[in-house]
Amino acid sequence: MKKNMDCSLSLPSKSTEERIREAAKRVFLEKGFDGATSRDIAEAASINIALTNYYFRSKEKLFMNIFEEMLQLFFNGMIDIMNHPISLREKIAELINHDFQLMKENPSLSLFVMNEIHRNPDRMASCMGVMKQIHHSMFEEQLQKEVNLGTIREISAIHLMPMIFCNIQFLFIGKAMHMKMWQMTEGQFDEFADKHKNLVIDMITNYLFEFEKA
Amino acid sequence: MKKNMDCSLSLPSKSTEERIREAAKRVFLEKGFDGATSRDIAEAASINIALTNYYFRSKEKLFMNIFEEMLQLFFNGMIDIMNHPISLREKIAELINHDFQLMKENPSLSLFVMNEIHRNPDRMASCMGVMKQIHHSMFEEQLQKEVNLGTIREISAIHLMPMIFCNIQFLFIGKAMHMKMWQMTEGQFDEFADKHKNLVIDMITNYLFEFEKA
DNA sequence: AGTTTTTTTAAACAAATGTTTAAAACAGTG
DNA sequence: CACTGTTTTAAACATTTGTTTAAAAAAACT
Numbered sequence: 001m002k003k004n005m006d007c008s009l010s011l012p013s014k015s016t017e018e019r020i021r022e023a024a025k026r027v028f029l030e031k032g033f034d035g036a037t038s039r040d041i042a043e044a045a046s047i048n049i050a051l052t053n054y055y056f057r058s059k060e061k062l063f064m065n066i067f068e069e070m071l072q073l074f075f076n077g078m079i080d081i082m083n084h085p086i087s088l089r090e091k092i093a094e095l096i097n098h099d100f101q102l103m104k105e106n107p108s109l110s111l112f113v114m115n116e117i118h119r120n121p122d123r124m125a126s127c128m129g130v131m132k133q134i135h136h137s138m139f140e141e142q143l144q145k146e147v148n149l150g151t152i153r154e155i156s157a158i159h160l161m162p163m164i165f166c167n168i169q170f171l172f173i174g175k176a177m178h179m180k181m182w183q184m185t186e187g188q189f190d191e192f193a194d195k196h197k198n199l200v201i202d203m204i205t206n207y208l209f210e211f212e213k214a
Numbered sequence: 215m216k217k218n219m220d221c222s223l224s225l226p227s228k229s230t231e232e233r234i235r236e237a238a239k240r241v242f243l244e245k246g247f248d249g250a251t252s253r254d255i256a257e258a259a260s261i262n263i264a265l266t267n268y269y270f271r272s273k274e275k276l277f278m279n280i281f282e283e284m285l286q287l288f289f290n291g292m293i294d295i296m297n298h299p300i301s302l303r304e305k306i307a308e309l310i311n312h313d314f315q316l317m318k319e320n321p322s323l324s325l326f327v328m329n330e331i332h333r334n335p336d337r338m339a340s341c342m343g344v345m346k347q348i349h350h351s352m353f354e355e356q357l358q359k360e361v362n363l364g365t366i367r368e369i370s371a372i373h374l375m376p377m378i379f380c381n382i383q384f385l386f387i388g389k390a391m392h393m394k395m396w397q398m399t400e401g402q403f404d405e406f407a408d409k410h411k412n413l414v415i416d417m418i419t420n421y422l423f424e425f426e427k428a
Numbered sequence: 429a430g431t432t433t434t435t436t437t438a439a440a441c442a443a444a445t446g447t448t449t450a451a452a453a454c455a456g457t458g
Numbered sequence: 459c460a461c462t463g464t465t466t467t468a469a470a471c472a473t474t475t476g477t478t479t480a481a482a483a484a485a486a487c488t
């Protein structure tokens with residue numbers, strides 16, 4: 001196999017392998033593993049059908065390649081923030097802001113991840129390492145410390161984390177539904193989501209830090 | 215077409231049509247439209263392949279039949295509660311409790327609905343009437359009234375409703391992920407979800423009714 | 429009984445899908 | 459240039475998929 005070493009001047013003209021990956025990413029995210037066909041991907045990448053298997057051996061292998069990248073994208077950012085040496089209050093706001101940005105840039109990421117894990121939980125096996133990092137992040141102890149100090153309500157990470165992530169992700173998981181339901185345009189949805197994000201930060205921090213209110 | 219009028223004595227022996235519907239419901243909810251095959255459904259219903267089309271003409275028609283029922287199940291209960299003549303505080307708790315019960319009995323309902331709407335938003339067209347009911351329920355005016363009275367924070371229904379529903383539904387949308395992530399058994403998940411439900415009721419009402427705290 | 433209508437069955441159909449083949453086009457090296 | 463390995467192509471392959479057919483079985487009716 002020869003890689004495109006020529007990263008010199010002129011138009012970069014991405015390698016075929018990368019073209020396939022990018023097309024596959026788009027198609028899988030939009031249609032899911034079951035809904036996406038090899039020909040969909042080939043067409044989206046403007047390449048011959050046989051090339052998907054030439055480079056990735058099978059649809060399943062190509063999918064796993066994309067899926068693992070998506071799981072990284074889904075978890076890595078939040079893990080980084082959880083390990084930042086900042087206050088809990090800042091951290092929660094940061095986590096929600098990051099989640100919002102991630103969803104804004106990848107509106108179907110959450111639905112895609114949830115769906116594929118639901119359909120085939122074993123596929124997550126290769127990424128169990130990433131999930132373990134959540135357990136062993138600074139977040140759990142930081143939270144426990146604040147609880148012990150009495151600065152926040154008594155709550156465990158297993159309950160706080162879904163609270164932090166559900167609000168933004170649910171908006172995008174149900175984006176099509178919300179837009180139909182409230183008859184929003186794309187622009188109106190963005191505006192709505194942005195406002196919602198701030199409300200959610202407000203709600204969670206207010207709930208958590210109940211004792212140190214104005 | 216002859217219906218099974220014999221609802222007299224002896225074993226009821228559901229009509230073939232109903233057997234197909236029940237099997238299709240199970241299979242579609244678990245695998246989605248794209249992932250479910252006609253043969254999957256026929257096998258789950260223990261009937262001949264040709265019968266699915268004999269009774270429902272096509273996979274698409276059978277799916278829409280099920281999908282519409284699922285949309286009703288998804289929305290009707292919440293609409294009923296939104297129209298109950300009870301206090302806002304009670305109503306929010308009722309909505310969350312109902313959502314929890316619904317998700318407990320149909321763990322993959324929310325993911326299924328979100329997914330199919332995302333893949334094909336037009337399919338929701340037949341159920342736009344149901345959605346309009348949400349707009350015209352007592353909920354929006356009741357909320358606005360409380361805001362005007364100053365008993366609750368200023369917030370609109372379009373923001374409060376996702377807050378109410380996201381927490382429980384996200385738990386079940388990501389049930390497989392949560393269970394893997396925190397290494398929970400089915401029983402532990404139920405316990406976790408139940409506790410979470412109460413936390414969420416607490417958080418939302420505390421946030422909303424900030425002025426009438428102890 | 430016989431006749432007609434409804435339901436069920438096995439088999440087949442055409443189209444779509446993941447994958448492979450074998451040859452052509454390309455690129456690099458001597 | 460010829461030679462070698464790599465990449466791309468069109469065509470084909472075997473399965474699977476949704477759907478239909480035509481006959482058999484069951485039920486309903488007279």
